[in-house]
Amino acid sequence: MSVKRNYDIALAIALAISVLLFLVPQFFFLRESLFESLGMGMSGDTLTLVNYRMILTDTYYLEVFWRTFVISAAGAGAALLLGYPTAYWLTRMRSRFVSMLIILLLVSSFVSIVVKVLGLSMLLSSQGPLSAIINVLSLGQWQPQMLHNDFAVGVGLVQYTLPLVVMLLFGVIQTIPESFEEAAIVHGATDWRLFRRVILPLSLNGVLTAGLIAFNMNMGAFTSAVLLGGGNVLTVPVLIQQTIILDVDYPLAATLAVLLTSVVLLINLALVFLHRFSAIRQPRSGS
Amino acid sequence: MSSVTLERLAKKYGQVEVVKGVSTEIGEGELIVLLGPSGCGKTTILRMIAGFIEPSSGTVLIGGKAVNKVPPRARDIGMVFQDYALFPNMSVQDNVAFGLVERGVPRNVALGRTQEMLKLIQMEQFGERYPTALSGGQQQRVALARALAYEPRVLLMDEPLGALDQKLREDMQRDFSLIQRKVAITTVFVTHDQQEAMALADRIIVMNAGRIEQIGRPQELYDSPSTLFIADFIGRSNKLKGHVEHITGEAAQIRLEGGETIGAKVVGTAREGQNVVCVVRPERLSIGGVLEANKISARLAKRSFLGDAVDYIFERQSGEQIILRSSRSAMPESIGQDTLEIGFEPRDTLCFPGSASTVQG
Numbered sequence A: 001m002s003v004k005r006n007y008d009i010a011l012a013i014a015l016a017i018s019v020l021l022f023l024v025p026q027f028f029f030l031r032e033s034l035f036e037s038l039g040m041g042m043s044g045d046t047l048t049l050v051n052y053r054m055i056l057t058d059t060y061y062l063e064v065f066w067r068t069f070v071i072s073a074a075g076a077g078a079a080l081l082l083g084y085p086t087a088y089w090l091t092r093m094r095s096r097f098v099s100m101l102i103i104l105l106l107v108s109s110f111v112s113i114v115v116k117v118l119g120l121s122m123l124l125s126s127q128g129p130l131s132a133i134i135n136v137l138s139l140g141q142w143q144p145q146m147l148h149n150d151f152a153v154g155v156g157l158v159q160y161t162l163p164l165v166v167m168l169l170f171g172v173i174q175t176i177p178e179s180f181e182e183a184a185i186v187h188g189a190t191d192w193r194l195f196r197r198v199i200l201p202l203s204l205n206g207v208l209t210a211g212l213i214a215f216n217m218n219m220g221a222f223t224s225a226v227l228l229g230g231g232n233v234l235t236v237p238v239l240i241q242q243t244i245i246l247d248v249d250y251p252l253a254a255t256l257a258v259l260l261t262s263v264v265l266l267i268n269l270a271l272v273f274l275h276r277f278s279a280i281r282q283p284r285s286g287s
Numbered sequence B: 001m002s003s004v005t006l007e008r009l010a011k012k013y014g015q016v017e018v019v020k021g022v023s024t025e026i027g028e029g030e031l032i033v034l035l036g037p038s039g040c041g042k043t044t045i046l047r048m049i050a051g052f053i054e055p056s057s058g059t060v061l062i063g064g065k066a067v068n069k070v071p072p073r074a075r076d077i078g079m080v081f082q083d084y085a086l087f088p089n090m091s092v093q094d095n096v097a098f099g100l101v102e103r104g105v106p107r108n109v110a111l112g113r114t115q116e117m118l119k120l121i122q123m124e125q126f127g128e129r130y131p132t133a134l135s136g137g138q139q140q141r142v143a144l145a146r147a148l149a150y151e152p153r154v155l156l157m158d159e160p161l162g163a164l165d166q167k168l169r170e171d172m173q174r175d176f177s178l179i180q181r182k183v184a185i186t187t188v189f190v191t192h193d194q195q196e197a198m199a200l201a202d203r204i205i206v207m208n209a210g211r212i213e214q215i216g217r218p219q220e221l222y223d224s225p226s227t228l229f230i231a232d233f234i235g236r237s238n239k240l241k242g243h244v245e246h247i248t249g250e251a252a253q254i255r256l257e258g259g260e261t262i263g264a265k266v267v268g269t270a271r272e273g274q275n276v277v278c279v280v281r282p283e284r285l286s287i288g289g290v291l292e293a294n295k296i297s298a299r300l301a302k303r304s305f306l307g308d309a310v311d312y313i314f315e316r317q318s319g320e321q322i323i324l325r326s327s328r329s330a331m332p333e334s335i336g337q338d339t340l341e342i343g344f345e346p347r348d349t350l351c352f353p354g355s356a357s358t359v360q361g
Ligand SMILES: Nc1ncnc2c1ncn2[C@@H]1O[C@H](COP(=O)(O)OP(=O)(O)OP(=O)(O)O)[C@@H](O)[C@H]1O
Pocket: B013, B018, B036, B037, B038, B039, B040, B041, B042, B043, B044, B045, B192
């Protein structure tokens, strides 16, 4: 009893610190965003919504938000599509190498994103091996431009989130007993129907969680967008950085930050509510 | 025509052969129990019939057709798993209808059939529930209904009652055998519990170390075991070691290690002087009688009350333990601690040649 209680208290403290670390900067952003920029890093002293009005009425900014959303969502979707089968096979592999592979995944997620992105940019560059292979395969007809565009940034984001997505999905799929699969198959389900009716519904929570986490990571991703986008791909984090460094416009940067956080929060809340709502209509029991 | 036929079915894992050439025929509508100690290959055989394990050699035939190359979903079998394997994301109704839906049965037909099945397992009012809101016994019945709903040719069950407590287990055995009779489905039921096997089976296949030891009706196995393993595994047996003093046909005089000479039936062939192990069922022993031809002496060590019967546990001078089971009224309440004469008949005494190889595990 008291062990659990101490544990709860420890958790509560950790939670409080995290919330504080999150909320305090948000508060400063929020405050900063409500002042007008006077240029040269100076801010006005009257509260105003002028920054918000400017961003929300300017298609340039809206496009940046939209691009960030599309690349992040596509990246999360691709990570799920790649990660799900991988996680599935890992759970069903009866080999003592599985735990080693999982550790390898973990280690790979420790590698600095800069190092990973540099590797990718070598792979994707027009002098890189991938380009050469495609060129040969298309008999010299096609020399695709794979670097410094949305695609490259998307690939970078997938590489960034994939280890985590696989590990999260592994944990969830692992809880589905193999006897469920055998029961489905012996009672007449094809592999696809087994997936649709049993495996996917039972791992849907995990898929949503992993997808959301990947999406959130992507929305805030900076390195991939800068290095793989090569200045061609303007996402919200890149724009914030430019606004601070090049324009020295703190209020505008703060407004962008507040909007980014709000968009991400709203999307998360919306998905959670949607899921709850559908879960009430079709109760999912279990632990 | 037999419903399931196994022809020299074998399974090897690397160098280890866990099923060693099993052949048998299972009749239409028959309830066969695969019985044997842990690790003897029962599950492996069942899963080869289901198609989850590929045999190393030999053939599985269902309805006369070899199905080695047929995937599980096309073998027309139903299966009940030890952990029930009910889909937690589906209601009881959807679970039961699963096989029907997957076979493309029209919705209204599937629904009607599902209701019939729920009625069969007496759970009509539970259709909307989810599996986690059911007791173990109820989940068990739903799993059975799911396996039977599309009227498969064969029903396979691997220790389906293993997770239930003793009382519920016995109730379920009764329910299940009634349902099985009603729908007359060919059933292969795996268990390592010999009492369960006896209670359910039309015929029992007793397995030992990957081989069939004996096939027979429960009573046959109990009354005329063909090996010492069977005698030991099916029901309880008292074992007495000795050697053949004199033998004519199957009737023999056995000199026990304890010194007494008894009359017995020899199973198989034995020479004079050969070592044998003789078995007598606990309920065939009596105390204080004068009529029995065989008498051995032993000291009463313990008396254990079983409700409808009493077990008297004796110890022989040689250290052998003898159990005598008696109906409650047949024995005096106290029979002293002294050495007593235990009597039994030669026709109830079966002797198996060879040294004492007994059941392991
Ligand atoms: N995949 C495998 N690889 C190697 N050996 C295996 C494998 N599966 C089973 N075995 C071995 O095959 C033997 C038979 O296993 P099986 O599961 O058929 O036994 P069982 O009779 O069902 O036992 P139990 O009553 O304990 O369930 C066992 O010794 C087991 O260790």
